[in-house]
Amino acid sequence: MRELEERIRREALAVLPDILRVDMFLNHMIDPVLLEGMGEEFYRLFAPLCGRVTKILTVEASGIAIACATARRFGVPVLFAKKGLSNKTLDKETYTSVIHSYTKDVTTHVSVARRFLGADDRVLIIDDFLANGAAARGLMDLVDQAGAQLLGIGVAIEKGFQRGGQDLRAQNIWVESLAVIAQLQPLLFREPS
Amino acid sequence: MRELEERIRREALAVLPDILRVDMFLNHMIDPVLLEGMGEEFYRLFAPLCGRVTKILTVEASGIAIACATARRFGVPVLFAKKGLSNKTLDKETYTSVIHSYTKDVTTHVSVARRFLGADDRVLIIDDFLANGAAARGLMDLVDQAGAQLLGIGVAIEKGFQRGGQDLRAQNIWVESLAVIAQLQPLLFREPS
Numbered sequence: 001m002r003e004l005e006e007r008i009r010r011e012a013l014a015v016l017p018d019i020l021r022v023d024m025f026l027n028h029m030i031d032p033v034l035l036e037g038m039g040e041e042f043y044r045l046f047a048p049l050c051g052r053v054t055k056i057l058t059v060e061a062s063g064i065a066i067a068c069a070t071a072r073r074f075g076v077p078v079l080f081a082k083k084g085l086s087n088k089t090l091d092k093e094t095y096t097s098v099i100h101s102y103t104k105d106v107t108t109h110v111s112v113a114r115r116f117l118g119a120d121d122r123v124l125i126i127d128d129f130l131a132n133g134a135a136a137r138g139l140m141d142l143v144d145q146a147g148a149q150l151l152g153i154g155v156a157i158e159k160g161f162q163r164g165g166q167d168l169r170a171q172n173i174w175v176e177s178l179a180v181i182a183q184l185q186p187l188l189f190r191e192p193s
Numbered sequence: 194m195r196e197l198e199e200r201i202r203r204e205a206l207a208v209l210p211d212i213l214r215v216d217m218f219l220n221h222m223i224d225p226v227l228l229e230g231m232g233e234e235f236y237r238l239f240a241p242l243c244g245r246v247t248k249i250l251t252v253e254a255s256g257i258a259i260a261c262a263t264a265r266r267f268g269v270p271v272l273f274a275k276k277g278l279s280n281k282t283l284d285k286e287t288y289t290s291v292i293h294s295y296t297k298d299v300t301t302h303v304s305v306a307r308r309f310l311g312a313d314d315r316v317l318i319i320d321d322f323l324a325n326g327a328a329a330r331g332l333m334d335l336v337d338q339a340g341a342q343l344l345g346i347g348v349a350i351e352k353g354f355q356r357g358g359q360d361l362r363a364q365n366i367w368v369e370s371l372a373v374i375a376q377l378q379p380l381l382f383r384e385p386s
Contacts, residue, residue, distance in 0.1 A: 029271065060253065061253035064258055065261045068223060077222050113216065
């Protein structure tokens with residue numbers, strides 16, 4: 001997606017060895033025009049899923065905005081996995097998995113309420129980054145636990161120099177990325193596969 | 194806002210003494226149609242701010258979706274305050290405040306990067322709940338620290354039986370709520386003031 005690549009090129013900060021900071025338009029401040037464009041592009045890429053997908057699954061916090069922009073076009077709800085252990089405002093009955101963030105070097109529990117994800121659901125996962133694939137695998141685990149069907153995974157930015165995307169595609173999972181970073185410094189993009 | 198009141202009436206769960214669970218359409222699963230309606234309604238209520246507001250400020254995670262739906266209409270960026278202390282993907286230079294959540298009984302640091310909020314900014318705060326006003330005051334503190342101007346506060350659901358809304362309005366802060374709960378059980382609404 002050209003607009004996203006241009007924003008990354010112009011504004012993002014590479015923090016070696018492998019962090020790309022996009023807090024100026026995606027992860028802290030959010031540009032609503034870019035956001036809408038990203039929702040539209042996911043809708044275009046995953047067009048065959050229209051009418052089949054029943055839920056967009058993401059994880060708080062920075063996946064929520066992109067998931068909502070996408071869900072609006074598919075006309076289905078967003079379900080965002082909560083981080084941390086359950087609290088008073090969430091169901092006791094949850095599916096729970098674990099995500100290790102290499103970027104932040106922390107391990108986080110993520111969970112969704114069982115009553116919001118079931119065997120009838122056909123799920124599109126949407127998230128901001130795909131690097132090692134840890135977040136995607138945590139969300140896929142929630143989909144599995146619910147007996148739901150995974151239809152695809154869409155990420156805004158794929159770190160093509162890490163293994164996540166490659167491994168998921170090797171499992172025949174439909175993965176779409178709006179921008180793929182081939183290397184951070186100097187910044188090089190690669191065509192999405 | 195009639196649609197929001199109806200959804201609360203039909204689906205929300207009151208957990209006494211003072212918790213209202215709206216995780217089925219707002220705080221965990223998000224209905225994109227309701228979300229768009231909420232963005233439209235905030236735009237209508239705060240119409241005089243159009244062209245003046247420069248940023249929508251909220252706090253992760255459940256404020257993000259509503260803030261984005263509102264920001265799209267005003268054509269300005271969302272800035273969402275991060276919870277917890279700073280991490281590798283965020284600036285070191287932040288404005289930081291503290292929010293005590295009575296619902297969850299935890300105290301959380303919230304922060305925004307200094308370079309995203311400045312003396313030129315005119316800010317509309319958008320959030321999901323207003324109860325004691327702790328979250329609103331934490332965000333207002335960030336606006337103050339930045340030397341920015343607060344134009345108003347919009348919340349989806351105000352717990353009218355708690356003091357937050359009353360106290361803020363007594364300070365001549367422009368507060369709009371899409372639904373005001375007068376009491377939880379039996380559930381009663383009150384006209385937004």
